[in-house]
Amino acid sequence: MTTSINPEHLIIQVKRVVESNKRSEIRLNANGGNSILLVCPPDRELQFIDEIYKQMSNDSYKIISLEKMLISFVDDNIENIRSSFELLKGSVNQIFKAPEGEICSDLFSSIINEIKKAFDENKIPILINSGALFGSGIDNIHLMENESVMTSNKPLIILYPATQEGDKLLFLNTRHASKYRCMIIN
Numbered sequence: 001m002t003t004s005i006n007p008e009h010l011i012i013q014v015k016r017v018v019e020s021n022k023r024s025e026i027r028l029n030a031n032g033g034n035s036i037l038l039v040c041p042p043d044r045e046l047q048f049i050d051e052i053y054k055q056m057s058n059d060s061y062k063i064i065s066l067e068k069m070l071i072s073f074v075d076d077n078i079e080n081i082r083s084s085f086e087l088l089k090g091s092v093n094q095i096f097k098a099p100e101g102e103i104c105s106d107l108f109s110s111i112i113n114e115i116k117k118a119f120d121e122n123k124i125p126i127l128i129n130s131g132a133l134f135g136s137g138i139d140n141i142h143l144m145e146n147e148s149v150m151t152s153n154k155p156l157i158i159l160y161p162a163t164q165e166g167d168k169l170l171f172l173n174t175r176h177a178s179k180y181r182c183m184i185i186n
Contacts, residue, residue: 005041005186007051014038014185015055018124018155026155026183033181035144035156039169040186042131042161049128052159056126062118066111067129070136073107096136108138112146119152126157134171144181158182 014036017025027034040048057063073096074081084095097108111127118125130140140158143149149156162169164186 005044007040007044007048008055010038010040010185011048011051011055014157017183017185018157019060029183030144030181032150033144033183034150034152035140035158035182037140037158037160037169037182037184038186039160039162039164039184041163045129045131045159045161048159052126052128060124061126062121062123063126063128064111064114064118065129066127067132069110069114070107070132073110077105094137096133097138097142107136108142111138111143112148115143115146115156116148119148119154122154124154124157126159128159130158131161131171140171141181150181 017036026036030036038048052063081095088094096106098104098106115125115127127143133139140160143156143158160169160171162171169184
């Protein structure tokens, strides 16, 4: 789906998809996934966030700031982060996302719990400030392929600061992004 880079129009387009009776369209376009990447130019992210708050801050949506979650996680775990940093110098990303099979309190689990809360409240979660995850080891595909997201009757929406280079998305203009389990709206 392509339209002009007008935050208002793109957000209306997302709302039409998620509020319509054609939600199966999301799964078809997302290779069985249940997520929408609302792609915005990184330098216009704040305009998109303002528009999301204008149009989507009601009883149907729950806006989740990943920036606030990261800050809160660091504030609450500063001593553990310091000691983990010394131990994991070569694998700093494990501070924020535990390795597969390990169960611990990490940022990834906190984000998934916030998404689950939105679903439990019968709301569509919208993740904003996703640039806060850069370098954390938490990629959009980890969120999109989480069982809670995949099996929900509501989709996950991620505001995604990226540029398009041919058929590839570059997260924050630098890193190739997975488009596999999501519907792209840009």
